[in-house]
Amino acid sequence: MAQTHKQKRLSAWSTPILLIAILIVFTFLVTLFGDKSLARMAAQTLIRVTFVVGLWIFVGNSGVVSFGHAAYMAIGAYCSAWLTLRPQMKGLFLPDLWPFLANAEWHVFPAAVVSGLLAAIVALISGAAILRLTGIAASIATFAFLAIVYTIYSSWEGVTGATSSVVGLTRYADQWVTLAWASATVLAAACYANSSSGLALRATREDEVAADASGINMYRHRLIALVVSAFFTGVAGALFGHSLGVLNPNSFYLGVTFITLAMLVVGGIGSLTGAVTGVLVLSIIIEALVRAERGVAFGETTFALPTGAQEIIIGIIMILVLILRPAGLTGGRELRLRLGKR
Amino acid sequence: MNAIPQLFFDAMSLGGIYAMAALGIALIFGVMNLVNFAHGEYIAFCVFALIVPSTDAVAVMFIGKAPAILLIPMLLSIGALVAVASEFFVFRHMRNSTPVAMMISSFALGFVIQNTLLLVYSSRPKAVSLWPELNKPVSIVGASIPLLQIIVIVTTLIVVVALALLLKRTRIGLEMRAAAENFTMARLLGVRANVVITGAFALSGALAAAVALIMVTQTGVADVRMGGQIMLVAFIATVIGGLGSLPGAVAAGFLIGAASVILQGFLPLEARPFRDAFLYTLVIAVLLLKPDGLFAPRSSKPRV
Numbered sequence: 001m002a003q004t005h006k007q008k009r010l011s012a013w014s015t016p017i018l019l020i021a022i023l024i025v026f027t028f029l030v031t032l033f034g035d036k037s038l039a040r041m042a043a044q045t046l047i048r049v050t051f052v053v054g055l056w057i058f059v060g061n062s063g064v065v066s067f068g069h070a071a072y073m074a075i076g077a078y079c080s081a082w083l084t085l086r087p088q089m090k091g092l093f094l095p096d097l098w099p100f101l102a103n104a105e106w107h108v109f110p111a112a113v114v115s116g117l118l119a120a121i122v123a124l125i126s127g128a129a130i131l132r133l134t135g136i137a138a139s140i141a142t143f144a145f146l147a148i149v150y151t152i153y154s155s156w157e158g159v160t161g162a163t164s165s166v167v168g169l170t171r172y173a174d175q176w177v178t179l180a181w182a183s184a185t186v187l188a189a190a191c192y193a194n195s196s197s198g199l200a201l202r203a204t205r206e207d208e209v210a211a212d213a214s215g216i217n218m219y220r221h222r223l224i225a226l227v228v229s230a231f232f233t234g235v236a237g238a239l240f241g242h243s244l245g246v247l248n249p250n251s252f253y254l255g256v257t258f259i260t261l262a263m264l265v266v267g268g269i270g271s272l273t274g275a276v277t278g279v280l281v282l283s284i285i286i287e288a289l290v291r292a293e294r295g296v297a298f299g300e301t302t303f304a305l306p307t308g309a310q311e312i313i314i315g316i317i318m319i320l321v322l323i324l325r326p327a328g329l330t331g332g333r334e335l336r337l338r339l340g341k342r
Numbered sequence: 343m344n345a346i347p348q349l350f351f352d353a354m355s356l357g358g359i360y361a362m363a364a365l366g367i368a369l370i371f372g373v374m375n376l377v378n379f380a381h382g383e384y385i386a387f388c389v390f391a392l393i394v395p396s397t398d399a400v401a402v403m404f405i406g407k408a409p410a411i412l413l414i415p416m417l418l419s420i421g422a423l424v425a426v427a428s429e430f431f432v433f434r435h436m437r438n439s440t441p442v443a444m445m446i447s448s449f450a451l452g453f454v455i456q457n458t459l460l461l462v463y464s465s466r467p468k469a470v471s472l473w474p475e476l477n478k479p480v481s482i483v484g485a486s487i488p489l490l491q492i493i494v495i496v497t498t499l500i501v502v503v504a505l506a507l508l509l510k511r512t513r514i515g516l517e518m519r520a521a522a523e524n525f526t527m528a529r530l531l532g533v534r535a536n537v538v539i540t541g542a543f544a545l546s547g548a549l550a551a552a553v554a555l556i557m558v559t560q561t562g563v564a565d566v567r568m569g570g571q572i573m574l575v576a577f578i579a580t581v582i583g584g585l586g587s588l589p590g591a592v593a594a595g596f597l598i599g600a601a602s603v604i605l606q607g608f609l610p611l612e613a614r615p616f617r618d619a620f621l622y623t624l625v626i627a628v629l630l631l632k633p634d635g636l637f638a639p640r641s642s643k644p645r646v
Contacts, residue, residue, distance in 0.1 A: 143574070265443060
């Protein structure tokens with residue numbers, strides 16, 4: 001009995017290792033065989049992996065759908081911009097920044113970590129209120145939180161540049177940097193899921209009342225998960241800014257919220273493997289369709305999808321997956337090595 | 343000078359639009375626990391059904407040319423048709439799915455509708471003039487109010503009363519209320535599930551069409567994105583009103599309309615761009631005080 005338990009714990013650790021291996025193979029393949037635009041697409045995909053796995057830490061373990069994580073992403077992205085942009089640029093475009101931020105010219109790595117920390121602190125404060133709610137009321141409150149952050153970032157002219165974009169961020173987030181962060185996030189997600197807090201939180205997901213009766217403080221574990229999860233979504237935001245070089249509040253609103261949730265649900269909300277699978281599968285399909293829109297040559301004739309068809313096809317694929325496999329592609333199972341005898 | 347009646351009419355007409363949109367969402371949530379994110383897209387679809395498909399900036403009226411007496415029933419049935427079709431093609435196959443999966447697929451459906459509209463009509467907002475004479479101000483109790491505002495308020499009241507009569511006095515209404523109360527039990531007692539669900543979708547789609555007509559007349563613009571914002575507010579109104587409670591959805595729609603008009607009127611000038619931030623903070627505060635909504639039906643609490 002004790003033996004099997006030990007084996008199970010060990011085999012649970014094979015999940016993140018296998019997933020990271022998949023990410024590394026994906027990145028190598030793209031870099032070896034792809035062109036420059038494909039490498040950029042790989043970086044975007046890995047940023048989405050960081051974000052969706054970060055989102056999974058909270059949503060997957062607690063079962064509460066959060067619409068608010070794009071807000072943590074925005075907070076991280078703008079924080080990194082404040083810390084790393086050249087002071088002359090900030091003086092010109094963001095004149096109302098506090099002196100400390102206006103003169104800051106940090107290295108990009110500590111800036112990314114601090115951006116994640118800021119998102120985590122905001123999550124601690126907002127979560128302390130929002131997570132007192134349960135079920136659909138909690139989801140709505142995260143929605144309201146997203147709308148609050150969006151309104152502030154798109155109206156605070158002198159600090160965030162409002163709806164005119166912030167430009168000139170160093171574009172350091174290539175596929176290798178994002179691979180490192182995505183791997184770190186997968187590892188952290190597995191650590192959290194296998195920790196006592198993660199197990200307790202999953203117990204509340206399965207049966208709130210039974211977990212409560214077993215002495216689990218649901219509020220506390222949800223808050224811990226939210227803070228951890230916000231850190232990584234904040235980092236994903238910082239990477240996003242440094243991959244495109246441009247920031248606009250509209251990139252962190254309903255569009256990204258829904259596409260990332262869709263990736264999570266299509267892959268399978270119940271497992272870490274599902275989160276990674278969803279991002280990779282949907283990103284690859286999107287890239288293929290974008291290329292098909294530009295035109296694919298079959299011998300003499302060029303075949304091209306009409307512009308805009310890509311979104312429609314993606315939507316239809318999402319609906320089909322949800323109808324045919326309601327628990328997502330992975331059905332809530334983890335990819336893991338089987339150690340020893342069953 | 344006459345600020346108070348002016349504010350009152352603004353609040354009532356904005357609240358009326360929110361209330362109608364919220365009713366559309368609450369109806370469907372009541373019978374099948376589906377938070378229908380495609381509702382905003384039904385509204386946009388109905389707006390674009392008025393004009394000839396083209397990518398030009400100036401819209402040429404299509405159905406919109408018909409006289410009001412024909413136009414209104416036609417658009418309402420188009421709305422109902424879209425909603426019923428979406429139930430038939432998507433949600434009928436998801437009866438046993440989790441609410442989260444249904445919610446995401448409704449979003450995906452909205453995404454498909456929105457991008458189809460983009461493909462056909464392009465993303466440029468179009469000028470549409472539908473019944474421009476309704477925006478002429480008339481003066482009532484010293485305030486000058488566009489005629490349309492009064493029509494909106496009256497329409498909302500008629501819709502709410504008609505819906506209440508339908509739900510209380512007819513067989514399908516009785517079945518809908520039974521289904522909203524406890525769907526499994528209602529089916530066991532002989533409620534026709536498909537009829538009830540189709541009926542709820544048809545009503546919800548017709549409500550979306552009504553909202554579309556009002557919005558087009560008021561703003562004079564057809565924009566692919568116009569459904570998103572109102573859907574968000576309506577969605578929040580249904581939750582604040584107590585999910586599954588129709589009177590709650592109406593009341594909360596009016597409340598949110600009133601709150602946003604009052605904030606717009608009384609916030610200091612430099613804080614006004616942040617109005618929505620204050621509004622949503624109020625929403626979170628209300629939810630913290632009343633997590634089940636202001637008018638939660640007793641059946642909304644899960645039994646243990």
